[in-house]
Amino acid sequence: MEKLINLEDFYRNKFNWVPENLKKEWGHFNVFKLDPYIGIKAKPTPYKRRDFYKITLVKGQGRVHYANKFVDVKKQAIVFSNPMIPYKWESIENLTSGYFCIFNQDFFKQFGNITSYSIYQPQGIPVFELSDESYNHFEELYNRMLAEISSDYIHKYDVLRNLTFEAIHNALKLEPVNANKHSPVNANQRISMLFLELLERQFPIEESHPFIQLKNASDFANQLSVHVNHLNRAIKETTEKTTSQIIAERIVQEAKVMLKFSDWNISEIAFALGFNEVSYFNNFFKKNTGISPLKFRNT
Numbered sequence: 001m002e003k004l005i006n007l008e009d010f011y012r013n014k015f016n017w018v019p020e021n022l023k024k025e026w027g028h029f030n031v032f033k034l035d036p037y038i039g040i041k042a043k044p045t046p047y048k049r050r051d052f053y054k055i056t057l058v059k060g061q062g063r064v065h066y067a068n069k070f071v072d073v074k075k076q077a078i079v080f081s082n083p084m085i086p087y088k089w090e091s092i093e094n095l096t097s098g099y100f101c102i103f104n105q106d107f108f109k110q111f112g113n114i115t116s117y118s119i120y121q122p123q124g125i126p127v128f129e130l131s132d133e134s135y136n137h138f139e140e141l142y143n144r145m146l147a148e149i150s151s152d153y154i155h156k157y158d159v160l161r162n163l164t165f166e167a168i169h170n171a172l173k174l175e176p177v178n179a180n181k182h183s184p185v186n187a188n189q190r191i192s193m194l195f196l197e198l199l200e201r202q203f204p205i206e207e208s209h210p211f212i213q214l215k216n217a218s219d220f221a222n223q224l225s226v227h228v229n230h231l232n233r234a235i236k237e238t239t240e241k242t243t244s245q246i247i248a249e250r251i252v253q254e255a256k257v258m259l260k261f262s263d264w265n266i267s268e269i270a271f272a273l274g275f276n277e278v279s280y281f282n283n284f285f286k287k288n289t290g291i292s293p294l295k296f297r298n299t
Contacts, residue, residue: 004049004083004206007104027107029160031145034058034098042095047088047261049204052104053114054081055167057138060095064088064127067253071127076135078171080119080126086204086257099142101164111161117168121196128171141167188234195220195235199247203254205272212251215274217243252288255281259297266293 007028011018014037022028034056037043047065059076066087071077081087083105108114118124130138145163148156198220202212214220220243221228235243251273258269270281285293 006051029103031101038092038095042092045088049086054102056100058098062095063090076130082120188237191234192238211272
């Protein structure tokens with residue numbers, strides 16, 4: 001897979017300049033109106049990972065791809081993008097208005113852990129369709145961000161952190177099921193969460209991270225310092241799936257992304273995903289999807 005886009009790449013590609021404070025120890029934050037980059041001025045966006053977070057408020061119709069999934073935005077939505085998952089927007093010429101803010105992990109150093117929220121976790125849904133009332137509320141929030149970042153207030157970035165947290169919490173409140181994500185967890189739930197985090201860290205495959213290292217339940221159990229039977233029981237209790245099922249599903253998901261969006265050949269993809277022989281990968285992929293990798297790539 002191609003190298004991820006960093007903040008410097010973003011600024012050079014979008015504006016042909018790079019802010020002087022880009023690498024400050026307190027992190028980076030910026031906010032923009034989306035209007036100059038949509039409609040007839042829209043440019044295609046690559047399907048890639050970025051090394052920064054992005055929260056996008058859009059009005060109009062479009063399609064957002066993330067991982068190997070997509071969501072059609074019918075009227076208006078807010079979308080939370082993170083460095084773990086590749087994404088892109090499609091049909092942005094049909095979007096009519098919006099805003100976006102970008103920030104890196106360092107911006108929230110010592111101010112909480114935003115990755116603990118469900119929208120930034122592997123199983124989370126990062127797209128929220130909005131009512132007119134909700135859109136207007138988020139639009140007001142973004143206008144407060146724009147006003148704040150243009151001010152001379154010495155503590156403005158503290159205010160901008162608070163506004164970003166407000167955007168996250170307001171989105172989570174739109175879907176009550178998310179409220180359960182932060183309830184106290186028992187030992188098996190904690191093991192399951194650590195397992196899923198380890199699994200997700202292995203992806204996406206790219207030049208600087210060319211292959212997975214944890215391939216089966218025993219590998220993960222060793223990494224977590226638990227017996228493999230303990231891990232299997234914890235996963236089964238909390239997900240109603242076996243450890244092997246979850247690993248296989250995630251490998252299939254990554255295989256689909258690589259087959260569709262990378263220029264790696266099938267042998268390279270097979271090796272990157274932990275298969276010593278391409279025939280083993282072909283059989284695995286067909287068993288889980290019903291078609292061969294080559295047929296999937298060509299459809």
